[in-house]
Amino acid sequence: MTTQTTDNKQFAKNFEPTALEAYWYKKWDSLGAFKAGQHVKTDSPLSGTPYIIQFPPPNVTGTLHMGHAFNQTIMDGLIRYHRMNGCDTVFVPGSDHAGIATQIVVERQLDAQNISRHDLGREAFLEKVWQWKEYSGGTIQSQVRRLGSSADWSREYFTMDEQMSAGVIETFVRLYEQGLIYRGKRLVNWDPVLGTAVSDLEVESVEEDGSLWHIRYPLLEPVGDLQYLVVATTRPETMLGDVAVMVHPEDERYKHLIGKKVKLPLVNREIPIIADDYVDLTFGTGVVKVTPAHDFNDYAVGQRHQLEMICILSLDAKINENAPSQYQGLDRFEARKQIVADLEQQGLLDSIKPHKLMVPRGDRTKTVIEPMLTDQWFVAMSKPAPEGTYNPGKSITEMALEVVRNGQVSFYPENWSNTYYQWLEKIQDWCISRQLWWGHQIPAWFSEDGQIFVARNEAEAYEKAKAAGVTGTLRRDEDVLDTWFSSALVPFTTMGWPAVTPDYERYMPSNVLVTGFDIIFFWVARMIMMSMHLTGQVPFKVVYVHGLILDAQGQKMSKSKGNTLDPVDLIDGIELEPLVAKRTTGLMNPKQAAKIEKDTRKEFPNGISSYGADALRFTMAAYATLGRNMNFDLKRCEGYRNFCNKLWNATRFIMMNVEGHQIQSDNIVLSTVDKWIISQYERFVAEVHKGFQEYRFDMVANAIYRFVWDEYCDWYVELAKVQLQTGTPEQQQGTRHTLITVLEGILRVAHPIIPFITEELWQHVAVLAGKRQSDEEILLSNQAYPLAHLERVDEAAEADITHLKQTIEAIRALRGEMNISPAEKVGIYMVGEAQLVDHHLPYIKALGKIDEIQRVEQLPDVGAPSQILGHCELMLNVKIDIAAETARLNKEIKRLEGEITKANGKLNNENFVQKAPAAVIEQEKQRVADFTALLNKVQEQLSKLK
Template identity: 55%
Template sequence: MLPPPNVTGTLHMGHAFQDTLMDILVRVHRMRGEETLWQPGTDHAGIATQMLVERQIVQEGGDRHQMGRSAFLEKVWEWRHASGGHITRQMRRLGASCDWSRERFTLDSGLSQAVTEVFVQLHDEGLIYRGKRLVNWDPVLRTAVSDLEVLSEEEDGFLWHIRYPLSDDSGSLVVATTRPETLLGDAAVAVHPDDPRYASLIGKTLRLPIMGREIPVIADHYVDPEFGSGCVKITPAHDFNDYQVGQRHHLPLINVFTPDARIRDSLEIFNSAESTPAEEIPSALRGLDRYAARKQILAQLESEGLLVQTDAHKLMVPRGDRSQAAIEPYLTDQWYVKVAPLAEPAIKAVEEGRIRFVPENWNKTYFDWMNRIEDWCISRQLWWGHQIPAWYGPDGHIFVARHEEEAHSQASRHYGMPVVLERDPDVLDTWFSSALWPFTTLGWPEKTLDLARFYPGSVLVTGFDIIFFWVARMIMMGLRFMDEVPFQEVYIHGLVRDAEGQKMSKSKGNVLDPIDLIDGISLEDLVAKRTRGLMQPQMAAKIEKSTRKEFAEGIPAFGTDALRFTFTALATQGRDIKFDLKRVEGNRNFCNKLWNAARFAMIQVPEISLLHGERELMAPERWIIGRLQHCEAVVNTAIDQYRFADAAHALYQFFWNDYCDWYIELCKPVLREDSPFTAAQQCGTRNTLLRVLEAGLRLLHPVMPFISEELWQRIAPMLDKGGSSIAVAPYPIADLQRVDPEADADTEWLINAIRAVRSVRGEMDIPPSKLLPVLLQGGVARDRTRAEHYQPWLFALARLSSLEWLSDSEEAPRPLCNCWEI
């Protein structure tokens, strides 16, 4: 199953790596004759798409709010039809062999109906509800965002120490905070229950600076007595940890900000134990941006003698990955999925082995997340997406229905007469529709043939970062609506990092575009690409300098196959990938070597008739056939066990070392014009040369589909084989009975003898054009027999003028240039 990429996206190295591994699996199983479906599609990417189109509208002098929702959505659909297929075209460039006739989009009408059906059913069961809770709030986009859309990085900040007077003026507490602007919403000050400094103050009240209202001193184990003063301001409506403390102590939730993170005119108070009237905020602060309000509040505290000290402080700042705005924990009404009842069977499915994580250590991560799972916020304050199927009556009563007519029918029964309904303007989190992908793409809620044939899937290949956001939710939804897990195995791959192990990011200037590696890119174009659209424009000069140093000549074209082989060779279980262009260059050379080897093989058969007739397979032929069987065994086992790097290593060793470096060399003395070999021996060599190559190309095809297809279409017809594509030719399965130990031993002896003579040449700097007399001594009878039998190969490939075997009593002539053991 293909994780649907964002429709706004472009192929990055993570996509290319992941898609390569999935494509290998799909191609292997397809060639084995198994019914195979790799379902393609794209995600509507709510925030990303809305931002992109909204920017275009602003550039054209428009405004989406003036346009209205309907006109804006028409504009988004226009963009989708014109530009939304870019990433899938790039995936085809990479060789992804999906069933493109089945391509889906998460906002397709069929999928949208399925999403609505799931929402209604879960709501009717009490598993979807509307509630007021803290969420990650992006004040620029003015919407809730998921944890995955929040990036936290360390930044320079300050720790301000503020004095809170006791209500009876008998003393004060000093509170350390990084966010004085939220002081207006403080509901308490907390100390550790075992901190002797403050034991006598627990239960007393403080006078909140600026606002003047009384707040309690409470004791909670959340407080770290070693941090700052050991006193913590508790602002339940503006901090996730404070929210938990507030729930334990039944504190009011006091909202200070508007949706765009400005100071409200008056406080918004919820969940108070007692009815609390709305409290007005000082006029000097109203409407100020949160950071402007911070300055104003600090200035007022200082003027009142309540700002004790200011310390430089490193802190983690959560920012929206799209807007780069600091995320605000914000109290809003949102829609939630009650996930605990759904999580229980999903945990059990992995415990019972119905789903297996590879590598196995990811089981622990899965269980850790699932056992502390919280309700899932599924609403977003956007226009682009699946609009929530809920309508509000005149008194705010909610009607959840499959369509507006059904909602009106419910309302008429509820009110006893027709009423005007207003639809909820929010849309669903894109992860909601993605969680349904395994079965909705196959036609659910209808009981289709595809659903029966392809659900559950076999394997999901994905990164560890979305185990909770996507994998776990697919398992929960699959079990709830299909009563079956969506897949049996989940292969978790590592991250693609740069050659130094650094995470690739545009801000670091170390991003590589896989299409640039395939096609090549000039230095100037690469510099322009890396420095365009930076969130921190001041980094452009540094990025340009490092790019010019690392890629002085730009990036050459390596081709798709070299890139895919590199990804495969680097795919070691449980490890991130250090991506080095030198590896791609080496694998481009591998492609060239393979091409030249195939060209040599075809040249040796100028007429097809030379492949017919009596055949005799000599030791080198039986040896290379055996080497192929070993390679087939290793590759099949490795792929079945998701050991992609092992498969790539076996393929490389077979083609480069066994076939190209040695078997082709061993063929040359047999196939030359003045060959002493018989016609049957030559026929056997020609057939083996081509047949081993043809089978090897089929074995290699899932990893390097383009060169293998091109060469196979030329070679297979010479052997009376062929077909529409190598992609549907049988995948080679090892037959270890074809391994000939005697031929292996003889050929390895021959290779070692040739290698030894060549080594002497190298040590003595003797050119290959000079024929060498060789004397042999020692050994056993089998060595003498081999030396005699394999003279044609030894003389031709070791470039010998003579070969003489001395008796044990004879003394070798002096000076002896060198000696070796065979």
């Protein structure tokens, strides 16, 4: 038997996802299934309302990772669910130019050819980056399609395309004109390898072993026997830029020295002793050096005391001309060694002590970050907005806090809002300039005398210069904007802003942002700030925050660890050797590469099987417990691939038994079994709706799995087989109707999570269910989502089938205890209410493999195991070899006693109890309880035999 889809494609015997996925994505695309502005007519209360999700744009730095697969599953699940509920859905795809990250990728490619970007020049280098963007961006789009994302590709954006760039320039100009963007010489985080400023969020504080150097600073005028002050520092090289030493104003040891001077060692500059309560009385010697140009805390002290700022480092972290000549040109760490040696030679090194310290390192280069005094552009985070803006008198930070506190923006899970508050309440002005070539070049021009003209283009800059009486050539600022500046504008620039377009009016704000907790500060907060300031609206109503995808051992996935998984490799499968090559290529450390190769061969001796996109999506959805990190285990993927096979095979069986029969009628006769599965189906639909509405994708996935596998396939289909064999023609028609109707509903319910297989199966099932004609091109993607009709819940049928299932499960348990082959039919003794069993006899006999049921007043005392249920007692009517069964039970008793002794041995071991995690101890206690309960049961069986 074969059936036909809309293009006469046969219903394959086996589920083969690769060809099926390629076929259906192409079909969806060609029929415009994902275009905005169209929606299904449904009875859902959501029908006709806009529903918008925007991609967190992946960086064009390579390929997608497992976190993207998880993110796409959640977003696409929500979009498909709302599309089928009649919403006008807009799923906006895009990618980010990722300034620093992308420039690093291309520079490394050039390094391999012994070429630097400076050899090429800015224009030629940017051509190389655009070439890389085209390659990487195409790869990313292909991967997103493979995951089944139902994005409206006609709306795809790139953060440096024409529309987005126009929005970036307009934003910069407006904020500058409003006094909220300014240029100033400020201390910033400086990455000497990248040669650019980086934000606080791009700096990792790493605890490392270091030293605390105690250095003698000679007093200019000794006080009694006191010849010098001992200053403690973790960075002796920066002493070359010291402008003061400070003590706590209440420190009795040094009060009398405040206002006096010391001579700066090696430099011989006279610097004052100042008092400031920033000094920790208990740390080191209580005397601290002040270097405002190379320490953020010292910078604040310098501002308070109006101290000079002496920068002694060049931008590549070498000692510059402001230091003594013998150190000029030395790398900062080479200078440290030389300075320490010189201090020791001059008798000015008091001591060196081991010291744990937090070292700031760049998250990309891992180099030590330097606080550096440079000219940069900043957004004022705490300055009130001027009149004429949407929120006059309030800073952009205040508005971003307010809209979350008043519920205009909600976090799921809610606890992430506290993290959001804590960061914004401590926020500093945002340094938005980067000393890179790749990115949005800052729209500011400098005159020959240093005046600044911020404009939307060069012509406008010259007009402004002319109006100010400035003539001559203007030079454009070479710096580019922080990547997150343009990303912060995505919610509205993608809708046409700064123009007020129909899209902007209809699709702002979006409904939900799906993102990881690690970019709440980088991206989420900044989108809210910019959107509230520039549009007066929140950018989205809900922030769904998910955890990280970790490996099976709970380790963060990273290239350097060699534990990454490519989503496409899970969809298509990959052989061992290509997998090893993929994980080790590009690693500079041969020892590390060898370890990764060994681990990969051990973990994946046969490579990775093909699981298909649906199984991967189902796995991701099942992992989506709110806010938790997820340990990714391929066994889960395998389990959901098996689920897809189960659904496929069940559909084939049902169609073989339904096709060619009359199943649609106005007078369907339903059995109790039919009423039961319909009742369970309605509860199932309600549970899935609840899961989607609460962003509990784990609930959605588990509900689909449980209902489809356990209730529909394992129970209803098996019971239906009996009805099709023994029922009247009317009952058979009712069963066929129920089989196909419930299956059609299942496919619609599961479609947002597993879109490919459900689309394929629905095309076959929908013809029989009367949902489409065989020659129509109608897509499941655009069908109405089932609504729960809880008035169809039949509690009497549910109670009845519960008794039936309990009876069959009890018989199966008895067969299992007696090790009776599934193919062997046996008789049973039964005590209980006959009426509760009689109308179930065909099902009990078929599913319990029973040939005869013998009703008795009392179960015979023959030593066979029995089951006591609420409505009956059961015992198998089989001949028992007393000697063999006694031997078997004694052997089992001995095994269980051994397991109990072993577990108790651990629990009675003080060393184990003290060191083992609480979960492991609890596990051992549970083992004792389970084994003891089983032992009692086996001993009871043995006593009956005797």
